Amino acid sequence: MARLGPTGIAAAVVLARLARGRRRRPPLAALHAGERPASPVSVVIPARDEEERLPACLAALAAEGTPAEVVVVDDDSSDDTAAVAATSGARVVRGAPLPEGWGGKAWALEQGLAAARGEVVVFLDADARPRPGLLGALVRELAHADVVSAGPRFVCDGALAQALHAAMLTTLVYRFGPTDVDGWQPPPTRAVLNGQCIAVRAETLREAGGWARVRGSLVEDVALARALRSDRLRLRFVDAADLLEVRMYDSAAETWHGWGRSLMAGEATGRTWLVADLAVLWLAMALPLPRLLLRRRPLDAALVALRLALLGALARSYRPRGAGFWLSPLADLPVAARLTASVLRPERTWRGRTYPATRTARR
Numbered sequence: 001m002a003r004l005g006p007t008g009i010a011a012a013v014v015l016a017r018l019a020r021g022r023r024r025r026p027p028l029a030a031l032h033a034g035e036r037p038a039s040p041v042s043v044v045i046p047a048r049d050e051e052e053r054l055p056a057c058l059a060a061l062a063a064e065g066t067p068a069e070v071v072v073v074d075d076d077s078s079d080d081t082a083a084v085a086a087t088s089g090a091r092v093v094r095g096a097p098l099p100e101g102w103g104g105k106a107w108a109l110e111q112g113l114a115a116a117r118g119e120v121v122v123f124l125d126a127d128a129r130p131r132p133g134l135l136g137a138l139v140r141e142l143a144h145a146d147v148v149s150a151g152p153r154f155v156c157d158g159a160l161a162q163a164l165h166a167a168m169l170t171t172l173v174y175r176f177g178p179t180d181v182d183g184w185q186p187p188p189t190r191a192v193l194n195g196q197c198i199a200v201r202a203e204t205l206r207e208a209g210g211w212a213r214v215r216g217s218l219v220e221d222v223a224l225a226r227a228l229r230s231d232r233l234r235l236r237f238v239d240a241a242d243l244l245e246v247r248m249y250d251s252a253a254e255t256w257h258g259w260g261r262s263l264m265a266g267e268a269t270g271r272t273w274l275v276a277d278l279a280v281l282w283l284a285m286a287l288p289l290p291r292l293l294l295r296r297r298p299l300d301a302a303l304v305a306l307r308l309a310l311l312g313a314l315a316r317s318y319r320p321r322g323a324g325f326w327l328s329p330l331a332d333l334p335v336a337a338r339l340t341a342s343v344l345r346p347e348r349t350w351r352g353r354t355y356p357a358t359r360t361a362r363r
Helices: 002-023 054-064 081-087 104-115 134-141 159-176 202-207 210-214 220-230 252-262 271-286 288-294 298-317 328-344
Strands: 041-047 069-074 091-094 120-124 128-130 147-151 153-155 197-201 235-239 244-246
Touching: 002 159, 002 271, 002 298, 041 054, 041 081, 041 104, 041 134, 054 069, 054 081, 054 128, 069 081, 069 104, 081 091, 091 104, 104 120, 104 202, 104 210, 104 220, 120 134, 120 202, 134 147, 134 197, 134 235, 147 220, 153 298, 159 252, 159 271, 159 298, 159 328, 197 202, 202 210, 210 220, 220 235, 252 328, 271 288, 271 298, 271 328, 288 298, 288 328, 298 328
Parallel strands: 041 069, 041 120, 069 091, 147 235, 153 244
Antiparallel strands: 120 197, 128 244, 147 197
16 A cells, blocks of 8 residues: 555545445334334433524424423523423423533533433434434334434535535545444444434443543543443444434534534544544545646546545435535535644633543543
8 A cells, every 4th residue: 555655545545434335224214103112212402501492402302202201401501491491391400510520511411311211311412303203213223232323414504504514524424434334333442423312221321331431521422432332332323314403503603613623523532543534634535626626636536526426425414405515525625624723722612611621532
């Protein structure tokens, strides 16, 4: 591989990861009409200042009709989050003061886990919009794994927001390849979960130490995935685009700051992997198009063609798919720069709280 040069090596790594896509599972399908989850489900929603987003999530769960309970953990909100949740019929857990050494969301999730009465707990973000059949389908998937995480369909308004979000999502494909693959488990250093939607048997997570395992992390979903894989628990990622929608951010600026801050999961990723991931993103994703415009090279042309082909693969992950989505390759260069900056200068302020620096990975 030495003859390939750095770009050739990066391209080979990406192609090897994408090759797993031949064994991808079909998208998650809802249970048949009238069929209910095989186990009682508690839905836990951590919420800090979510009075605007929470009603749509709770209304969608009411339409779902299958959870045994919906628990909203009010994480010291300054708005009417708790009142909105109670009015919608959820059980409200008033969050206890944040203990030293804990991240806010991890602490809210841990309190939700402690309060949950169901055999299965589904952790949902307040910006999630589940469709009927999602919860039962997640319980069904737990027959094949210890923890199930779902990838949603994203709702992005505005061309710039669509372009930035789609480019950022594509970086995950370059770094990890398809994760919804039969017969494959990631090593602990490369495991990921999507914190927007995680399903697990309550006893399994409690016996594993719960969210306390990753108490100080601001990327608690990735940190938990790696902790659980170090215990040899089985993770299962599913494509739930037909059953779950998420509106992560309301603007391009929020997308740039919010997802750009956390996407590299720097505190839970070893330095060697961070350098390798950034090298792959720059060499195989961000630079081929500008290099191709300056001088024609077959390898750059092939990498640009690959990037365009991935648009088709990712199209089902967005609604609507406007011009911004299709033009997202033009955002690859600034997105690579944003993610590089997030590694070089990690941000430890989120939702009005500032946390001390921490790392859970060294290699």
